[in-house]
Amino acid sequence: MFEPFIKRAENAVGATITRVSGNAMAAVPLVLAFGFATAAAAWWAIDSFGPLVGNLVIAGAFLVIAAFVFAYARRREAQQQARASAELAALTDASPFNAISRAIQSSNASQALLDLAKSAAPAAAKNAARVALREAPRNLPLLLGAGVGLMVAQRLVNAMTNGHGRH
Numbered sequence: 150m151f152e153p154f155i156k157r158a159e160n161a162v163g164a165t166i167t168r169v170s171g172n173a174m175a176a177v178p179l180v181l182a183f184g185f186a187t188a189a190a191a192w193w194a195i196d197s198f199g200p201l202v203g204n205l206v207i208a209g210a211f212l213v214i215a216a217f218v219f220a221y222a223r224r225r226e227a228q229q230q231a232r233a234s235a236e237l238a239a240l241t242d243a244s245p246f247n248a249i250s251r252a253i254q255s256s257n258a259s260q261a262l263l264d265l266a267k268s269a270a271p272a273a274a275k276n277a278a279r280v281a282l283r284e285a286p287r288n289l290p291l292l293l294g295a296g297v298g299l300m301v302a303q304r305l306v307n308a309m310t311n312g313h314g315r316h
Contacts, residue, residue: 152272 190210194203255261
């Protein structure tokens with residue numbers, strides 16, 4: 150039941166990492182090219198209009214570019230917000246909490262909840278096993294330490310009770 154949400158989040162994270170790394174690799178030559186273009190434009194403006202007016206022309210050009218970029222970013226942000234709201238509405242309709250709420254409100258709530266649990270159990274068990282297997286190597290020292298600690302604690306308790314604590 151939760152598998153589509155998990156898969157969607159994994160895909161979104163992977164796509165974001167790919168996009169950001171590609172943008173970062175393209176940004177270095179783009180910044181260098183922009184720097185040389187700015188230097189050439191400043192040289193031309195100063196040569197054509199003089200130092201004061203030439204620098205004001207370059208500053209004005211950057212202000213116009215900034216205004217266009219700002220307007221474009223605001224429009225893109227509004228489109229993203231609208232898309233996110235639509236996706237959230239779709240996810241809310243398919244939400245497991247809505248399914249549970251519908252099951253509780255049904256005429257035979259206990260049977261509806263049991264059916265819902267039966268349908269969700271295989272996917273939930275598969276996801277739990279996948280996460281446990283993926284996280285186990287990273288947590289292995291912690292698990293081994295906990296096991297050794299429990300063994301030492303058991304031996305201490307047995308030594309303190311001289312083995313008489315067992316029934």
